[in-house]
Every structure is written in C-alpha cells, then in structure tokens.
Amino acid sequence: MERILELKGVKKRYGNVEVLKGINLTLKRGDFVAILGPSGSGKSTLLHIAGGLDTPTEGGVYLFGKRIDNLREAERDRYRKGKVAFIFQFHYLLEDFTVFENLTLFGELLGIPNTKERAEEILKFLKLEHRKDYKPYLLSGGERQRVSIGRALISGAPLILADEPTGNLDSKQSEEIFEYFKEINRRGTTFLVVTHNQKLLKYFNRVYHIRDGVLTD
Ligand SMILES: Nc1ncnc2c1ncn2[C@@H]1O[C@H](COP(=O)(O)OP(=O)(O)OP(=O)(O)O)[C@@H](O)[C@H]1O
Numbered sequence: 001m002e003r004i005l006e007l008k009g010v011k012k013r014y015g016n017v018e019v020l021k022g023i024n025l026t027l028k029r030g031d032f033v034a035i036l037g038p039s040g041s042g043k044s045t046l047l048h049i050a051g052g053l054d055t056p057t058e059g060g061v062y063l064f065g066k067r068i069d070n071l072r073e074a075e076r077d078r079y080r081k082g083k084v085a086f087i088f089q090f091h092y093l094l095e096d097f098t099v100f101e102n103l104t105l106f107g108e109l110l111g112i113p114n115t116k117e118r119a120e121e122i123l124k125f126l127k128l129e130h131r132k133d134y135k136p137y138l139l140s141g142g143e144r145q146r147v148s149i150g151r152a153l154i155s156g157a158p159l160i161l162a163d164e165p166t167g168n169l170d171s172k173q174s175e176e177i178f179e180y181f182k183e184i185n186r187r188g189t190t191f192l193v194v195t196h197n198q199k200l201l202k203y204f205n206r207v208y209h210i211r212d213g214v215l216t217d
C-alpha cells in the first residue's frame with residue numbers, strides 16, 4: 001500500500017478561530033475520495049494544507065511519504081511540483097495567453113514531454129478545441145473551469161486536489177468530467193475532491209464530511 005497523502009492531527013487557526021481541529025486522513029494510491037461540508041467549514045483550507053500551499057498551525061502533513069509542513073516554502077514548492085495538481089474553486093488562468101498556451105506553458109514549466117500533443121488531446125476531450133485560440137476573458141464560466149481542469153491534467157501529477165471542480169458545470173458536463181477523472185483514476189491517479197453535488201457521490205470510493213473542524217465518514 002503506497003501512502004500518497006497523510007494528515008496527522010492537523011489543526012489550523014486563523015486569529016482565535018480554529019477552523020481545523022485535528023484532521024486525520026490517509027490517501028492510498030488509487031483512492032478517489034470526496035470531502036463534503038458546509039460553506040466555511042474549512043474544505044479549501046484543508047486542500048491547501050494537504051497540497052503544501054499552506055501550512056498547519058499544528059500537526060503533520062506527509063506527501064508521498066515525506067513530511068512537508070516543516071519544510072521551507074521554496075523547498076516545499078520544489079517538492080510538490082509535478083506531484084500534486086490543483087483544480088481551484090476560482091480558476092487562475094493566464095489572462096494574456098490563449099487556452100492552448102495556458103495548457104502548454106504549464107506543461108513546459110513542469111518539463112512535461114509532448115506538451116503540445118497532450119494539450120490537443122485534453123482540449124479535444126474537454127470539448128474546447130474550438131476555443132483553443134481564445135483568451136480566457138472570452139470564455140464562459142464553465143469553459144474557464146474546463147481549462148483549469150485541463151491544466152491539472154496536463155501535469156500528469158499522481159495526486160489531484162480538486163476544489164469543486166464542476167461547480168460551474170451542468171449535470172451532464174459534470175458527469176462527463178467525472179467519467180474522465182474515473183478513467184485517469186483507474187490508471188493510478190489519486191483524487192481528493194471537494195464537492196457539494198450529491199449526484200456525483202457514486203463515483204467516490206470514500207466520502208468524508210467536515211463539520212466543526214473534524215472529519216467524519
Ligand atoms: N487566510 C485566512 N485568514 C483568515 N481566515 C481565513 C483565511 N482563509 C480562510 N479563513 C476562514 O476559515 C474558514 C474556512 O474557510 P474555507 O475557505 O476553508 O471554507 P470552505 O469550506 O472552503 O468554504 P466554501 O464552501 O464556501 O468554499 C472561513 O471562515 C474563512 O473565513
């Protein structure tokens with residue numbers, strides 16, 4: 001059993017508010033895990049800490065067997081790059097570049113081979129071929145979301161952390177995206193996904209709820 005991610009007693013305080021009160025979570029290779037919880041319950045905070053974008057106030061974060069919460073920021077960034085891909089709740093696209101470039105630049109940054117071919121394939125799957133040369137401001141919310149999914153996919157990272165990845169999509173599009181996630185998952189990519197969509201729960205092999213700073217299943 002390969003441990004992809006482990007959170008041990010993770011707490012996070014902002015000022016005197018404790019958002020996470022002792023989170024324990026283990027993801028093994030091939031897991032496809034959901035986190036549900038009300039708005040403000042700490043789901044995004046948890047994903048950011050899990051992926052090394054933020055650090056806990058207390059507790060340990062282990063990514064592919066290495067403790068990352070006590071690393072310096074630059075070292076942590078170097079370690080997580082190419083290992084973890086994020087699909088954020090709010091999509092950060094490069095506004096001065098086209099859809100195609102948003103994928104290929106990211107792939108090249110990570111040193112991914114055949115980025116152009118991969119980008120073509122991913123855009124085709126995401127039904128964005130006709131938007132390839134558009135800059136992000138010309139896209140709809142759902143199209144922007146699909147580009148940010150494409151950017152996570154091009155990295156080929158073994159762990160994908162996704163924060164409401166289909167929040168702006170209709171149910172048919174959401175199911176299509178999840179079918180694709182499931183296919184990538186079958187090939188070995190591990191997923192931790194925040195979602196509100198009850199209809200998508202059938203895809204997951206474990207579902208956790210976060211409430212009052214703790215996880216329950
Ligand atoms: N940098 C920060 N400084 C202070 N408080 C913060 C910070 N980031 C998050 N919080 C607070 O922590 C709580 C949890 O935020 P978080 O974004 O993790 O919630 P969430 O479960 O993702 O909510 P949503 O479903 O609305 O996205 C919120 O009350 C939020 O205001």
Ligand SMILES: [Mg+2]
Nearest residue numbers: 043044089163
């Ligand atoms: Mg959130």
